Amino acid sequence: MSVSLLVAAALALAGDDPATELWPVLAARDAPPACAALFEGRDAAQVRAALVSLVGNEVRPPWVPMRAARCLIEEQGSEPEVVELVGEWMVDPAVPGLALVVVGSLDELPVEVAVELAGLAVERAGREPRFALHARPALERSAHPEVVELAPLVRVAD
DSSP: OOOHHHHHHHHHHOOOHHHHHHHHHOSSSOOOOOOOHHHTTTTTHHHHHHHHHHHSSSSSHHHHHHHHOOOOOOOOTHHHHHHHHHHHHHTTOOOOHHHHHHHTGGGGGGGHHHHHOOOOOOOOHHHHHHHHHHHHHHHHOOOOOHHTTTTGSSSSOO
8 A cells, every 4th residue: 555545544534633643654664654645635734733742742652753753844844833843852851862853854954944953963962972973974964065064063982
């Protein structure tokens, strides 16, 4: 079954609650859904709110919040409220997985947002050596030259 058909089937079965509608699509064990498919034919603000809800609640399986975060960044990353929320993930020590999703998704964001978040990644890496191990390679691989320039600021312990 294609991802688009899976999304359509899940949305048809779930009723009116967007978070309930999106959960089965994000929870699938196979490849993650195409994030754009989650927004097709739906109110973007409702889908955004549902994704935020799935990220912010203790949802199982554990990859659901990570996939929701990735889709939120990929499809809505230039929205001011999303930029603010993602910035909070970068500084909150309680959500290291979300910070890693952000660092891995910088290329999906407008360059000015990516640079701002990369700066937060550099700061976090200074406080969290384990985060630095993942952040520096992600910054080095970025398609944004301005982000790549920040990578040497991430110190990785030998």
